[in-house]
Amino acid sequence: MDLKFVDPNTFIIQFVLLLIIIWVLNKFIFKPYLAYLDEWEDKHKKLEDDYNNIDGLIKKAEEEKEEILLKAKERWKELVLEAEWVARQKKENLILEAEREASNIIETSKTDIEREKLDMLNSIKSKVVDLALKLNSKLFEKEKVSRDYLEKNIDSI
Numbered sequence: 001m002d003l004k005f006v007d008p009n010t011f012i013i014q015f016v017l018l019l020i021i022i023w024v025l026n027k028f029i030f031k032p033y034l035a036y037l038d039e040w041e042d043k044h045k046k047l048e049d050d051y052n053n054i055d056g057l058i059k060k061a062e063e064e065k066e067e068i069l070l071k072a073k074e075r076w077k078e079l080v081l082e083a084e085w086v087a088r089q090k091k092e093n094l095i096l097e098a099e100r101e102a103s104n105i106i107e108t109s110k111t112d113i114e115r116e117k118l119d120m121l122n123s124i125k126s127k128v129v130d131l132a133l134k135l136n137s138k139l140f141e142k143e144k145v146s147r148d149y150l151e152k153n154i155d156s157i
Contacts, residue, residue, distance in 0.1 A: 050057060
């Protein structure tokens with residue numbers, strides 16, 4: 001009687017199948033599961049560390065808050081200075097423009113006044129000539145002085 005508990009061919013096939021099953025389990029189940037467990041453990045440790053260091057985190061957050069507030073105040077000061085500078089520039093531009101307009105108005109007014117002065121002077125000269133001719137004709141009953149003579153010599157009178 002030949003009692004063989006293990007047939008060598010069956011043993012080799014079963015051994016190869018066992019290796020393939022172990023390799024598949026390792027590749028697709030054990031390694032991802034172990035990676036997941038490691039990741040979960042890291043997160044858990046980080047949460048535990050954060051919980052233990054909550055005072056330090058609060059202090060760090062306060063420091064960051066103060067730093068942000070200081071930067072905001074500095075930026076605010078810069079913006080205020082920039083706004084003041086822009087306002088000053090606009091004010092100076094408005095003043096220059098107003099001065100230019102005032103200068104133009106003054107020049108225009110001077111020329112208008114000069115023209116009106118000449119018009120009035122010419123009008124007065126004309127009226128003086130007419131008056132002189134009327135006076136001459138009434139005093140001397142003849143027109144000894146002609147209009148041309150009076151108009152030419154009115155400036156020297």
